[in-house]
Amino acid sequence: MRTVKLLHPLASLVLAAGLLLTGVSVFAHDNEAPATSASGRVPMPVRTIEKGEHCVEPLEVMRRDHMKLILHQRDMTMHEGIRTSKHSLKNCVDCHADSKTGSVLGKDGFCESCHHYAAVKIDCFECHSSVREASAAVATPPSTVRALSNTAVPQMTNETAKGKKP
Amino acid sequence: MSINRRQFLGLSGAAIAGAALAPGLRLIELAQARTPEEAATAQHRWGLLIDSSQCADGCTACVDACAEENGIQSHGRPATDAQWIRKVTLKDKQTGYVQNLPLMCQHCESPPCVDVCPTGASFKRADGIVLVDKHICIGCRYCMMACPYKARSFVHEVTTGQKAYAPRGKGTVESCTLCVQKVDRGDGSTACADACKKEGHQAILFGDLMDPSSEISKRLASQPSMELRANLKLNTGVRYQGL
Numbered sequence: 001m002r003t004v005k006l007l008h009p010l011a012s013l014v015l016a017a018g019l020l021l022t023g024v025s026v027f028a029h030d031n032e033a034p035a036t037s038a039s040g041r042v043p044m045p046v047r048t049i050e051k052g053e054h055c056v057e058p059l060e061v062m063r064r065d066h067m068k069l070i071l072h073q074r075d076m077t078m079h080e081g082i083r084t085s086k087h088s089l090k091n092c093v094d095c096h097a098d099s100k101t102g103s104v105l106g107k108d109g110f111c112e113s114c115h116h117y118a119a120v121k122i123d124c125f126e127c128h129s130s131v132r133e134a135s136a137a138v139a140t141p142p143s144t145v146r147a148l149s150n151t152a153v154p155q156m157t158n159e160t161a162k163g164k165k166p
Numbered sequence: 167m168s169i170n171r172r173q174f175l176g177l178s179g180a181a182i183a184g185a186a187l188a189p190g191l192r193l194i195e196l197a198q199a200r201t202p203e204e205a206a207t208a209q210h211r212w213g214l215l216i217d218s219s220q221c222a223d224g225c226t227a228c229v230d231a232c233a234e235e236n237g238i239q240s241h242g243r244p245a246t247d248a249q250w251i252r253k254v255t256l257k258d259k260q261t262g263y264v265q266n267l268p269l270m271c272q273h274c275e276s277p278p279c280v281d282v283c284p285t286g287a288s289f290k291r292a293d294g295i296v297l298v299d300k301h302i303c304i305g306c307r308y309c310m311m312a313c314p315y316k317a318r319s320f321v322h323e324v325t326t327g328q329k330a331y332a333p334r335g336k337g338t339v340e341s342c343t344l345c346v347q348k349v350d351r352g353d354g355s356t357a358c359a360d361a362c363k364k365e366g367h368q369a370i371l372f373g374d375l376m377d378p379s380s381e382i383s384k385r386l387a388s389q390p391s392m393e394l395r396a397n398l399k400l401n402t403g404v405r406y407q408g409l
Contacts, residue, residue: 076205081205081206081293081349083350085202093330127325127333129328
């Protein structure tokens with residue numbers, strides 16, 4: 001016990017140094033594509049909006065309640081056959097799928113990058129298609145990156161979306 | 167102004183004609199497709215009429231079209247691959263007469279799969295289409311055991327390449343949806359019926375059993391047909407001829 005106590009400060013120092021090194025290497029790897037927060041420690045999600053001027057609901061509503069809207073629409077469609085597109089998952093994918101991969105998943109995918117950031121598991125695409133339908137992909141205008149700004153969540157500017165440090 | 171007998175009869179006749187026309191107009195209105203905002207109603211009951219005498223030996227057009235429409239991919243393991251529709255061959259052992267028929271979910275009015283489902287995932291829509299809500303399905307497969315037609319499949323493997331309108335996922339049970347996406351779109355047909363027609367066999371006819379003016383109702387009213395396992399009194403939405 002005594003030796004452990006004696007070694008303890010030294011051990012913690014080594015541990016801290018190790019953590020620091022690992023941390024640096026992890027973030028260095030993650031920094032390649034997405035930008036990081038002001039402290040440079042947290043990789044930010046990539047949110048590239050491919051088409052459309054604005055979402056189907058205000059940004060604040062979508063950020064907090066998009067899952068409720070999708071859940072409500074899901075039951076209406078499944079059980080009653082109501083297939084309005086406004087709050088449908090298909091509509092989400094059609095707008096938000098990446099222009100290169102055609103998907104909302106992947107490292108820089110709209111859904112996955114944010115869910116990864118928030119550490120929330122995303123189950124939708126175990127069954128649902130994560131890619132934009134072929135017909136819609138053809139009609140997609142040239143990709144435009146739109147700035148999103150909100151004080152409630154970390155800011156993203158055009159620069160951060162392109163992978164540069166803020 | 168006085169109305170004589172002849173005028174009174176004339177006016178009455180016109181009124182009766184008008185009353186008779188009104189239900190006709192309503193039928194036309196019902197036959198039109200729903201808008202996306204409208205829910206499916208019990209004013210329709212969708213079903214199929216299958217003429218097994220028209221079903222060709224060795225033809226798998228309906229099975230292939232179903233797989234294409236609903237994004238069902240084979241893993242090369244027939245024992246566990248999902249089957250929404252399959253060809254069944256019947257042979258009379260005494261005479262050697264061989265018959266073919268496509269078999270899929272029979273969309274029962276009283277579906278045993280719905281009765282046994284512990285979560286409410288297996289359900290019947292208002293317009294008679296029996297579906298699995300895969301969001302609620304826990305993959306217990308009670309419905310597969312309850313179904314007298316072996317119409318349901320369990321998805322054993324990770325799915326890829328799903329269609330946007332036909333989600334499929336590992337760990338859930340699925341079966342023929344009567345091409346519900348096409349029904350909701352108002353296509354008035356299923357992938358299997360279209361494919362059969364294209365092959366020139368016309369063994370599968372899709373239609374509204376509640377609409378007396380639909381082709382399926384007319385044929386059911388004028389020709390003999392049967393339910394499979396009619397003794398179970400499930401009142402199936404899929405009927406067979408020529409068996």
